[in-house]
Every structure is written in structure tokens, then in C-alpha cells.
Amino acid sequence: MKLLIAIVQDKDASRLSNDFIENDIRATRLSTTGGFLKSGNTTFMIGIDEERIDEVLSLIRESSHTRQQFMTPPVNLDAQLDSTSSYPIEVQVGGATVFVVPVEQFHQF
Amino acid sequence: MKLLIAIVQDKDASRLSNDFIENDIRATRLSTTGGFLKSGNTTFMIGIDEERIDEVLSLIRESSHTRQQFMTPPVNLDAQLDSTSSYPIEVQVGGATVFVVPVEQFHQF
Amino acid sequence: MKLLIAIVQDKDASRLSNDFIENDIRATRLSTTGGFLKSGNTTFMIGIDEERIDEVLSLIRESSHTRQQFMTPPVNLDAQLDSTSSYPIEVQVGGATVFVVPVEQFHQF
Ligand code: NI
Ligand code: NI
Ligand code: NI
Numbered sequence: 001m002k003l004l005i006a007i008v009q010d011k012d013a014s015r016l017s018n019d020f021i022e023n024d025i026r027a028t029r030l031s032t033t034g035g036f037l038k039s040g041n042t043t044f045m046i047g048i049d050e051e052r053i054d055e056v057l058s059l060i061r062e063s064s065h066t067r068q069q070f071m072t073p074p075v076n077l078d079a080q081l082d083s084t085s086s087y088p089i090e091v092q093v094g095g096a097t098v099f100v101v102p103v104e105q106f107h108q109f
Numbered sequence: 110m111k112l113l114i115a116i117v118q119d120k121d122a123s124r125l126s127n128d129f130i131e132n133d134i135r136a137t138r139l140s141t142t143g144g145f146l147k148s149g150n151t152t153f154m155i156g157i158d159e160e161r162i163d164e165v166l167s168l169i170r171e172s173s174h175t176r177q178q179f180m181t182p183p184v185n186l187d188a189q190l191d192s193t194s195s196y197p198i199e200v201q202v203g204g205a206t207v208f209v210v211p212v213e214q215f216h217q218f
Numbered sequence: 219m220k221l222l223i224a225i226v227q228d229k230d231a232s233r234l235s236n237d238f239i240e241n242d243i244r245a246t247r248l249s250t251t252g253g254f255l256k257s258g259n260t261t262f263m264i265g266i267d268e269e270r271i272d273e274v275l276s277l278i279r280e281s282s283h284t285r286q287q288f289m290t291p292p293v294n295l296d297a298q299l300d301s302t303s304s305y306p307i308e309v310q311v312g313g314a315t316v317f318v319v320p321v322e323q324f325h326q327f
Contacts, residue, residue, distance in 0.1 A: 002322070003114070003208050005221070005263070007246050017143065026206075028116050028152060029142045032263075033247045034235065043246060043263070045114070045141075045152070047208060057325060065327040097244075099221050099265060100323035104111070105209035107166060109174040112223070112317050126252065135315075137225050137261060138251045154223070154250075154261070156317060213220070214318035216275060218283040 003101040004046040004056055007032065012064040012094055013042035019059045020046070047106060057098065064096035112210040113155040113165055116141065121173040121203055122151035128168045129155070156215060166207065173205035221319040222264040222274055225250065230282040230312055231260035237277045238264070265324060275316065282314035 008016060013029070020027045030043040048056055070088040117125060122138070129136045139152040157165055179197040226234055231247070238245045248261040266274055288306040 001208075003210060007263075027143070028150065028206075030139055030152070030248055034245070041246065043248070045116075047206065053323075061325075061327040094327075096325075096327040097246075097265065098323070098325040098327075099219075099321050100325075101210055101221060101319055102322055103208050104211055105162075105207070107170075107205075107207040107209075109170040109203075109205040109207075110317075112319060136252070137259065137315075139248055139261070154225075156315065210319055212317050213320055214271075214316070216279075216314075216316040216318075218279040218312075218314040218316075 001103045001106045002048055002050055002053060003103050004044075004048060004053070005099045005101060006044045006046065006060050007041050007097045008044070008060065008064040009094055009096075010040040010042055012096075013044075016044070016060060016063040019063055020044070023055070023059065025052075025056060025059070047103070053100060060096050060098060064094050066092060066095040069093045110212045110215040111157055111159055111162060112212050113153075113157060113162070114208045114210060115153045115155065115169050116150050116206045117153070117169065117173040118203055118205075119149040119151055121205075122153075125153070125169060125172040128172055129153070132164070132168065134161070134165060134168070156212070162209060169205050169207060173203050175201060175204040178202045219321045219324045220266055220268055220271060221321050222262075222266060222271070223317045223319060224262045224264065224278050225259050225315045226262070226278065226282040227312055227314075228258040228260055230314075231262075234262070234278060234281040237281055238262070241273070241277065243270075243274060243277070265321070271318060278314050278316060282312050284310060284313040287311045 017029065025046060025048065027044040027046045032041050032043045046056060068090050070090055072088045134155060134157065136153040136155045141150050141152045155165060177199050180200055181197045235247065243264060243266065245262040245264045250259050250261045264274060286308050289309055290304060290306045
């Protein structure tokens, strides 16, 4: 048994949470802020048998890894629009940080 | 010194919190959701000397273990009542998950 | 790599958070209550290389250690004021509790 502590962006948390449920992985969710990721983030605590660590890591990487995304910046109605203002720009989203911590005892009551 | 991370149901958290205070056990409380337990839950982080682990585990088991409880389902006024609808039914409540994690250094400033 | 879990008073959390940013220390912030400290508190989770632990501990001690502070108690307008009621009194503020937990794996995706 290990304890995985995974910090992901809020926008990736729901998909990851569903992935955990589908794969019968029990994760407790904490609302957290700042630090490892710029915007609001979510921390999952996951108790998991050693042989399933790689499976959990794959799910986290799959749903939450850093990636480029195109978004259209909001149009600023107060400013004189220059011709580029409504073009999509590439931004980095996602990112996950995971700690694997040893567990000396695990109990369920 | 060990770090106990205990996840209990919200409805059991207040009693457990009082038990910790009465027994001079310092627990920090986090509001958490999902995963180990279906409904809203509460996570306690407890720093404790090795020789008191069993005492803390007993308090958690005592206040928060899985148990059957009778509850009367709410009457559905819109439906045609069948004769069993207001009988108490047995539901499972409670449940606790506890991780004991090693601590390499402990500081109080 | 170690995981530091630091619990400080809410009033000390903003300064400490800034100290972490200035020193390029990534800390994830959790809103917590009770236990180690009487009033509202904040927990930071910090992943840090072993050789920087003392630096992080110094920042926490510097911003959050227990100290005496003078405060003027609020004047009670309903009561008959006795002559001492608006004198400043000395109160204890601050305090930090830190756990250093081993990390077996650390991943960033
Ligand atoms: Ni991808
Ligand atoms: Ni019982
Ligand atoms: Ni000082």
C-alpha cells in the first residue's frame, strides 16, 4: 500500500475523478490553491497497492499532462480592435505533480 | 512520531474531533469529498507518537466504523403511496480509512 | 525529494506564501481548521530536495513562529467600563507545526 498525492488543475479534475471511479480506484479530493500550478488546483489522495501505482500514474498523465491548447482571447470591446485581437492563441494548460509516499499501516473500519 | 491521515464521514467528524480534544490529540481538519466514502467526508491529519497510535485508531474506529442504521425514507407525496413506503429501512452509515505514514522530522516553532 | 507538510495560522499564511514564491519553492495550499493551532489555519504541502529542507524550515519559522503581541481589546459599549478595559494586552500569536515525510517517487507530467 502506498499513498499517492496528486495535484492537478481544476479543469482536469473531473475527468480524472471519473477515470478513478471507472477503474475502481478510491481517491479523496481536496480543494487546494497555488504553488505547483498557477491557477486553482485539486489534490487527490489515493491509497493504492504497489502493483497498481503505474496504472494510476498513467491515468493522471493521460488526463492532466501539460499540453498546448488554442484559445480565442476575449474581445475587448472598450479598446480599438487591432486586426489580430480575435485570433486564437496557443496557451499551455494542464500539468500534474505526484508524490508517492510510503504507508506503514492501512486500516478500514 | 507518525502522521495519521484519517478519512471519515462528515456526520462522524464532530464527535471524533471532540474525542481528539478530550484525549489531548492534536488533529488538523480538512474538508474533502468523494472516493473512499460515498458522501461528503472529512480528513484529519494527526501527528502522534508511535506508542499512542493504537489509542488514536481506537477512537477513530469507535466513532466512525461502518454500521447499520434504521432510517425512515422521506414520504413521496407525488407518488401513489404503497403500504411499505413509510417503514424504516436499514442503511449503512459511517466507515473510516486510515493511513499511517512515517515522519522523518517533526518541528514546532 | 521530501514532502513537507506545514500547518500555520491563517494570518501568517500570506507572508509565508510570498516567501515561498520569492525563493522559488512550490507550495500547495489547503484550507484547514483546528487541532495544532486554536484558530483557523492553513496547511502547505511542499515538495523539496533534501538539501533545501533547512531553508524551507527557516522561512516557516521566520514568518510563523509563536510570539507575543500587544493588542487592544475591543471596547464593550454595553458594560460599565472599568478603567483597564482599553489598555493593550499581550497575546500569543503564530505557531507552526511541520512534518517531513519521505517520498519514494516524484513525477511531473
Ligand atoms: Ni495528451
Ligand atoms: Ni459500534
Ligand atoms: Ni520573530
